[in-house]
Amino acid sequence: MYKLELDAVLQSAHFELIERLLDTSDGSEASAYMLFGNSEITADPWSGAPRLRVVSHKFVPIAETEKVSSSARHVTWSTGGFMRLLSKAKSEGLIPALVHTHPRGVARFSSQDDKNEKGLARTAFVKGVKGLLSIVIDGGHSIAVRLWTPDGGCHEIKRVTSVGPKVRFLTSLSLDTADNRVLDRQARLFGSSFNDVISQLRIGVVGAGATGSAVATLLIRLGFGRVLVVDKDVLELSNLNRVHGARRCDVQAELTKVKNIARLAAETNLGPKVIALQSWAGSQESRDALKSCDVVFGATDDHSGRIFLNRLARFYSIPLIDLGLRMKRHEDGHVDVFGRVTTFVEGHRCLMCHGIIDPQKAADEALERDDPDNFHKLKEEAYILGGGDPSPAVVTFTTEVACMAVNELVAALTSFQGPHGMTPHRVRRFHAQDDRFPSASPSPDCPICSQTDVLGRADVEPFLGTVG
Known part of the structure; x- marks a missing residue:
């Protein structure tokens, strides 16, 4: 039985918008929403395993009127925009995403992130969406991405690329062993x-x-x-x-x-x-x-x-x-x-x-x-x-x-x-x-x-x- 493989593709313009969230005057955390298309691959030609690739489709800023509070350690906002995001994701078959920054921390999900996102994921699945993505970026521009699924699972996406005129991996690589003498x-x-x-x-x-x-x-x-x-x-x-x-x-x-x-x-x-x-x-x-x-x-x-x-x-x-x-x-x-x-x-x-x-x-x-x-x-x-x-x-x-x-x-x-x-x-x-x-x-x-x-x-x- 194959395990589902996951990867994420961020358009370079979208990744630049994520990076700009770090540009706060007081170094506080910031947040935004995104919508992703989903590419369901029945069998990867190289591994034979099923794959799900999520592809960034739209970056959705959070309105100033919906922001509640923020500091170097937290960011909160009202859920009105999130509910609208879920409705759009459901009607268009897209995957909604939460984005936030850790400007003075690392690109790692905290226990508070786990608690908050678990509740938001339940709301998303009641609305009938296919999944909920979460993205965190730190002050060094490292990134972490995970996917919440309707079965209650939470899966780290280890392969994240940025594509545009330049192509690059945003996450560390699991390397194949190559003969370095040849190259x-x-x-x-x-x-x-x-x-x-x-x-x-x-x-x-x-x-x-x-x-x-x-x-x-x-x-x-x-x-x-x-x-x-x-x-x-x-x-x-x-x-x-x-x-x-x-x-x-x-x-x-x-x-x-x-x-x-x-x-x-x-x-x-x-x-x-x-x-x-x-x-x-x-x-x-x-x-x-x-x-x-x-x-x-x-x-x-x-x-x-x-x-x-x-x-x-x-x-x-x-x-x-x-x-x-x-x-x-x-x-x-x-x-x-x-x-x-x-x-x-x-x-x-x-x-x-x-x-x-x-x-x-x-x-x-x-x-x-x-x-x-x-x-x-x-x-x-x-x-x-x-x-x-x-x-x-x-x-x-x-x-x-x-x-x-x-x-x-x-x-x-x-x-x-x-x-x-x-x-x-x-x-x-x-x-x-x-x-x-x-x-x-x-x-x-x-x-x-x-x-x-x-x-x-x-x-x-x-x-x-x-x-x-």
Whole structure:
């Protein structure tokens, strides 16, 4: 019988608001409320155990009129706002949370906290909510989080991450044993803690072709402990010039692209736990696996997959690093080669606003996958855009774009690019030998960026708020 695993994700903007509660003029304790989405994972792909991930959705300040008293050792407030919070949590299927500070103490729940929260938890469960979270932060910005459950249990959440342009663990890590000799050279640049962090991260790679196989190979070599690779396709002869690890015998054996990556990881014997999932992004069988990830790379070349990942990133606050290439040969022999890496986190514009996704092409691709007979019928009737000739592909360019993408994750973990962490949008013009950073304005009609109520919303019915 598996024990339920728990983890919590705080949007970096929400964690900053929690930290600001420490800024009281007299050093007294302060408090606030929050609402969390809940991501129920039937089976974690790496452990097989059920998991509950709570994702910060909204920070709710306590009105001045509801504050009763505070000192360096206590804070009290009236329960009117708490009852309103419970009503909202119940109606929207969210988990309410209590936040308070220990500015002169430690991030640990006191016996008084235990007593007060136990009573509030009983009230919450009478109201019909799924759980009650409690968060405490101390003057050193250390944090502790626990979950009260309807069965009377109180469970410490030991894995808490802050996500945004920067990604970091807010709680101490339960470390895997790694061979430090293998990763010594990168520890000399980023410190040993870098290797500790990446050994604990769960990284998804959607697409295992040219760019995806390069991304996965780099993650394995860097020492990321848990890697998920999602792709439906098998290797073909034309893949051999650019898919890392692919061999002619694999094509003859019709090996899947994801098993190619799994074999490559096994042969390197560096210790990563690689899960190979032969599936489309967005399929029923891929949902739990992708919801379990801390960061996802989008290395798929289809618009339907990108639309899915775009929504997944928004609903579940999972940073998305999307990458792509565009190559064109002109009649005079001149070539244009563009590489792109776009990061979508809270505060960055989505793939739709950047013009990366074509909704019509996405609809066509979904139809081709789900109803191929009807797709070909409509294509003959000219209702579907033709696919045209295969796009050019050169392994040096696909691999360099993969390096650009993985380095964005490294920037999120180390800030080697500066305190801003990941860059929102980078376009490398290989032919012109420069990088450009075009910005995108949020579209008022964008179904993702314009809907702030879905940020961190996690599980909803229907999944990701879509039908079909």
